[in-house]
């Protein structure tokens with residue numbers, strides 16, 4: 001069956017056009033309380049329990065701006081390389097909807113907190129700079145629930161717990177040129193917001209929401225085409241699929257001699273299509289006006305400098321530091337900075353191990369593999385980073401072989417114990433004591449006279465066999481490098497009388 005995209009236009013026709021995309025991303029700020037009142041922002045509370053006269057918009061209740069929310073929004077703006085305005089202002093954005101009891105959203109309009117920023121995204125080998133138009137603060141609305149009740153065919157319900165949750169809305173310049181670039185941008189943005197503790201960005205909890213503006217133009221054309229705004233993109237995968245669909249749809253409209261309508265469209269994940277929701281004639285007139293209950297937000301230079309000084313390292317900075325100071329490959333540094341917990345874990349292992357590259361291999365290979373097999377997160381790892389570092393150090397010191405380390409690691413993972421305890425318990429210590437090794441070597445040479453003769457006749461490849469025999473005799477505990485050296489030495493000496 002052809003996909004919805006293939007039904008619209010064949011790839012060679014789509015390739016004649018260049019997509020232009022700008023994103024509007026809502027990020028929930030990681031505050032304990034709401035933006036204009038003291039209600040908790042906790043997720044999953046009983047409906048309509050985290051509310052008060054302010055967030056319910058009851059007459060006479062006055063908003064008080066949360067300092068914590070402003071500070072987190074500032075961090076978000078700084079992460080996006082934005083200029084933080086010394087003065088920004090809140091406005092009322094008026095519209096009527098059951099999940100908005102005030103009848104307006106409090107948002108920043110023409111004087112946003114942060115503007116003129118940019119984000120570097122990496123596209124394979126290349127990087128590209130995406131402009132950030134602005135990042136402004138606003139409060140969230142509640143949630144209408146149209147399904148799941150016995151009388152849902154007649155009624156909708158509303159949960160106002162989310163009303164007043166602090167958000168920043170991040171608006172990009174129309175700099176993205178494909179669904180892959182949009183995907184890469186959102187990935188980078190999410191990582192950045194997590195690293196600077198602006199938000200956990202859990203999409204399932206609605207902490208990261210994205211709308212996409214899309215247009216297409218013939219390649220080489222100067223003018224942008226008319227854009228459509230696509231909403232309801234609640235996963236990274238849906239964003240990419242919705243964009244690919246919408247690009248193909250606009251191409252097919254233009255190819256048929258039609259015109260793209262400026263409109264808002266909804267993505268339907270069940271069909272993979274976007275559908276018209278409201279056209280320009282029905283566009284909202286929000287009648288913005290300054291919020292009379294809030295004074296302008298002033299950010300002093302000293303406050304900004306203080307927040308700036310407390311900014312943690314951003315993912316891109318961390319990636320280059322990992323490459324430079326640990327000698328990691330680009331790919332490894334990307335994997336190891338994909339989340340704050342992973343990079344913290346790795347750095348702990350690296351510090352204890354004394355061998356960052358081997359530490360990286362163990363974290364990315366054995367540890368992540370074992371975690372994945374048990375559907376565990378790195379924060380739930382039964383192996384402490386210090387313990388893994390110690391294991392790597394033991395390999396480095398030649399106390400255990402790589403093969404034994406794998407065995408020990410499996411036991412560490414299932415018990416949570418440290419390597420030395422397991423080595424002790426299981427008698428797994430590598431034999432590197434020369435006396436013990438000499439004994440093994442002598443035994444092997446005595447037991448395999450045929451191979452010894454072959455070696456002395458010039459068939460030096462049998463050395464591998466003899467090493468294997470020695471390892472077997474030692475139950476895998478001999479140091480294979482030393483064994484090889486000692487065997488070679490013995491074999492090169494003239495036969496003993």
Ligand code: ADP
Pocket residue numbers: 020021022023024171172173174175213214215224225226227
């Ligand atoms: P509006 O006036 O409809 O709100 P804006 O100019 O404020 O439009 O832009 C809103 C978003 O749409 C931004 O992310 C911007 O990058 C993007 N955008 C603007 N023009 C286009 C276009 N022609 N094609 C795709 N995206 C666009």
Ligand code: ZN
Pocket residue numbers: 034037038039050051052053054055056164
């Ligand atoms: Zn409240």
Ligand code: MG
Pocket residue numbers: none
């Ligand atoms: Mg606009």
